[in-house]
Amino acid sequence: DITLPEDLFPGLTEAVFTARDNTIYQFYQSRFGINVLRTHEKLRAIAAPADIAKLLDVAVDAPLLAVRRVALTYRDRPVELRVSHVNTAHHEYENSFGKAEGLVA
Numbered sequence: 001d002i003t004l005p006e007d008l009f010p011g012l013t014e015a016v017f018t019a020r021d022n023t024i025y026q027f028y029q030s031r032f033g034i035n036v037l038r039t040h041e042k043l044r045a046i047a048a049p050a051d052i053a054k055l056l057d058v059a060v061d062a063p064l065l066a067v068r069r070v071a072l073t074y075r076d077r078p079v080e081l082r083v084s085h086v087n088t089a090h091h092e093y094e095n096s097f098g099k100a101e102g103l104v105a
Contacts, residue, residue, distance in 0.1 A: 003081040008034060025071070034079050036071045045069050045091065052085050065093055 002024075004012065009032055020027040030035040047061040056064070064085045071080035086093060 001083045005079065008032065008079060028079065035073055036079065039069050039071050039074055041067060041069045041095070046085075048085070056085065056087050058087055058089075063088065067093065 009028075012032075017027075020031075022030070025036045028036060034040045044066045046064050046066045048056065048058055048064045050060050052064065053060045053062060056062075058064070065088050067082075067084040067086065069076050069080075069082040069084070071082070
């Protein structure tokens with residue numbers, strides 16, 4: 001789920017969003033002049049609520065990873081709230097920050 005402030009994204013519809021031809025943050029920049037400079041994420045293990053369980057085709061209360069991300073622009077102004085739910089039975093979360101000097105498995 002992605003939540004955006006309406007005043008920063010005038011005319012944005014689901015159809016426009018899904019028809020984009022680049023990444024989400026490139027789309028924000030090219031179409032609305034909004035530069036995402038950094039993000040802040042929090043991860044938490046949760047039990048799948050009924051609505052999310054149905055979308056992910058898992059049992060209610062199955063273990064999931066909930067990822068809550070806030071994307072920030074200049075002066076740390078929030079421009080996006082994104083909440084993702086991951087079924088870790090088939091996926092794992094991996095994220096690297098900073099300059100790569102070699103990957104750690």
